[in-house]
Amino acid sequence: MARWRDAQRWCGWLVLLWWSALAPASAVDHEFYPGVSVASDASLYQRGMGERILLFDSQAHFQLDGSMLVDETIQVQSNGEQMKRGIFRTFPLVWHRQDGSTFRLQYQIKQVLRDGVPEHYSLEQAHEELKVLIGSADRLLPPGIYRYRLHYQVSNHFSRFPDWDELYWNVTGNGWRYPIDKVRFRLYLPEQDAFLTPDGKDSRLRSVDVYTGSLGEKGHHARILAAGNIETTAPLGIGEGVTVAYTWPRSILASAPAPQEDSLLGHVLSPTLKRGVLWFPPFLIVAYYLLWWRKHIAASRLTKPAVVPLYSVPDGISPGYVRYLCQRTYDNVAFSSDVLDLIAKRAIELTKIKHKPRKTRSGMTPGREEQWLTRLSDHGSEKLTSEDKQLLSTLFPGKTKKLDITETSMRSVPMQKARKAQEAHYEKTHPTLFLSIAGAVKVGVALSLLVPVLYGLFFNLWTAVSSVICMPFLLFSTMLCLQLLKYARYSALLKNSEKSKALLFLAVAGFLFTLPFGLALFRLLTSSQLPDDYQGALSVSLLLCLGFFCIVPRHTQKGLNGLAVAKGMILYLRAAEERRYETLYPPDKLVEHFERMLPYALALGVGETWANTFAQYLKHHQMVSGVFSSTQWDGLSQFNSACSSSSRTVSNTGSGRGGGGSSSGSGSSGRGSSGGGSGGGGGGGW
Incomplete structure (x- = not known):
């Protein structure tokens, strides 16, 4: 009987020790986010649920200078599989807008917390991406539910149109390695307390749109609440995210500077190693033209x-x-x-x-x-x-x-x-x-075509094919421009050029039509994800050919x-x-x-x-x-016309939405998609 009691006593101690070991890891503040149902750890493990994001809550506060303070709370379930030391969050540093414009974003990390306590973090930057690594390499976390909070500032991230400003913002990013159970987002504009409706919505907002799903999808598994904030209505799978689009009058951020497009010069001076190969053809063109100049001009x-x-x-x-x-x-x-x-x-x-004049049967001739x-x-x-x-x-x-x-x-x-x-x-x-410069110009154009070829080999084949499709329009407009320059050059030397004004008008009209049409078709086929290095290398190559044509002696x-x-x-x-x-x-x-x-x-x-x-x-x-x-000149002109007419061969037929601007880069009114806009990125565990 005593032995039986000793066995019961030992079993009780073992059960007590087992529960005491699990208790710290399972502690979670269930009242921090009301409305989020989080099961106990035991039930989670019993169901065999993997690592996931239980809640992704983001609150963005616009400042009068145009920057935005973002407070992200990411509540995760860790099983010790990938989230061993913590999580990491990635932010893209370059935003390729839908209209082809490129913007470089600036991030500043203000604070990182885990369960309300400051957490160690480090920053890594590579391939136009900022990576925030949260946690310590020498400390492992036990399985459990953790609440991470990132407080950061971002600038040069919104769009300015003629009549309104817009935040086209990828809230979660589409690069997370885990499913997300719930997403919430709310935007705060400056001085909004004076403009709140009874429902708590900022009355200055013109429109609110939300898109869910994988990259490029226009899913609607989210709802817009009365206060103007966003929340999802269904869990998101791996690779899915939430993108929002808010618009408001320009007067709200009137003192804020307009977002600045990324300058080409910055990429010329410091291109990334991978995309630096795209600048090889322009350097080849420069080298070829310098050698040609040395041989035919300098010599x-x-x-x-x-x-x-x-x-x-x-x-x-x-x-x-x-x-x-x-x-x-x-x-x-x-x-x-x-x-x-x-x-x-x-x-x-x-x-x-x-x-x-003579009188005939049919009348006077x-x-x-x-x-x-x-x-x-x-x-x-x-x-x-x-x-x-x-x-x-x-x-x-x-x-x-x-x-x-x-x-x-x-x-x-x-x-x-x-x-x-x-x-x-x-x-x-x-x-x-x-x-003879025709051969040199042709060589330059051929070297320019190396840009889409290299892009197709190292990056995206469809973009390269689209470039080749649109190249005839760009080359045709370039050739028209060259003919206009030729006309201007010789009309300055010969006051009365034989070329008619009608032909000049057609050339100007053709140039003004084909160039925008070619660029629009180029952007349409290549979508918004077009690297500025590629656009810059192709543009510089064609401009080098045009510049050579203009300055080389004839x-x-x-x-x-x-x-x-x-x-x-x-x-x-x-x-x-x-x-x-x-x-x-x-x-x-x-x-x-x-x-x-x-x-x-x-x-x-x-x-x-x-x-x-x-x-x-x-x-x-x-x-x-x-x-x-x-x-008299009239007689001389008649003689010229007579000679031209009598010597001409049969095959010779010639002789000597609102008016304020475009909103194509907007993500509002159904023009956006999941993964579009600034922000985004993703994350994972480590």
Whole structure:
């Protein structure tokens, strides 16, 4: 009997010791969060429930300077599996907004508590993420329920739109390794006590939205309470989170600075090691262009000759040649000026025949004017160069003496052949006059395409494919921009460019349409998670190609010398109204001088100024030209049109929501999703 009593006494002591060992670990304040049902430890272990987050409560207080104080309480159940020493919380340092904008967030940890007592923590930062490691490496925690509290400040995390501000905030983050039973969130705006409704809601709030689920989902397993706070209606699984979107008038944070987008320069100077590979193509482009410049520009020692007014035509320079130097192409005006030069040299004669209106059975036919070219005798051929003689023989083959170039007549075969022959002749001189930069630009564009290729290999294939899809729009808009720059460059040199205003308008409209369309399509296909390193590397690569195209010289040294001659002639011809010619040439030589310079004035885009000055001089001195029947610009313009029309080939068809701004980055009104917005991150145990 005594032995039986001793056995009972020992069993009682063992049970008492077992319960006393479990009692400290199972202590939990059930009244700290009313409404949260937490079972006892024994029942939890009996059910075999794993580690989890029992409650995630977050309260955010906006400050007048735009920063936000966040108080997170995370109540966890630890079984000693992963939560051996404590938990860790991660915060993303970069926020990629839906509209493609990128913002860098600043966090400041104020306080960390465990069960109301300050807890040791350490910070780690890597891969654009801040990690708060809570607990001590040399101390293990017994299984139980713990309440962690993080108090931190975050800034540069909200959005500012024309009429409102917005907090698009990932409350929990989608990176937790545990399910979450309950989530609560409440936002406090500055001085909100004076604007509370009877339900406790801030009346200044414009809208409140909530999204639950995995990354990108728009789940609605949460409710918005009367006071404007949020709570979930169902547990969240691993990888699921809660994202909220609050909007309010801009006047509330009127003194707060607008959030600043992340600057490209910061990433250029200190890119992350992994994304640094994206900047390899821009550096390759820079290296290639420097080598190209050294080989073709520096080695040639190109120098621009001084431009001085030229009062006469240098030997061996034709009107078509000077225009070809300026335009880098042989166009209709160049051909007309070469033909006009034959008239000025008295090798051919321009005759105009006017026909009066006639009465026919079908009515009156309007009057018309014919323009004919007539080949003259060879007495003036000593003034002709070999190129002039070749052009003359092409215009008048065999025994042909007359050629109809009337604009309304059929196309002239001799004029077409002459136009093609002249163009072929000048194109042969292209390598000696101009530098070929097309190949270098193509190499730069090809190297730019390495950016999406590398991104597809190391990061995200779909983003790379989307870039290739959108690249034609971006390249097309870039090429239009290059053509506009080319037009502006030569229209400054040649006042009356052959390109029409309609074509210029279409080019501008096309550029303004294709560039935004390409960028919008790019952002649509790649969603909001687009790294700024990728955008920056691709943009810098294309800008390097564009910059190279704009600054690289187009002419060889021979071309620069000829271009200086052309510019010198322009300086003199444009100043015709100043009557400088009267001091340079005697009166008996002035008419011949006017006639000699007229083809060059037409070629260099100052034909109207020179022709009208010529006509006024003849009228004032009661003189006539022995070459041109009409020296007015209208007559010269008609001749140019007739030459262009008669020499044109059949295939040639040408001749010379609110008005305040966008809210695409907003997460309110159903535009957001779980995992979107600033904040977020996740956590786990260690």
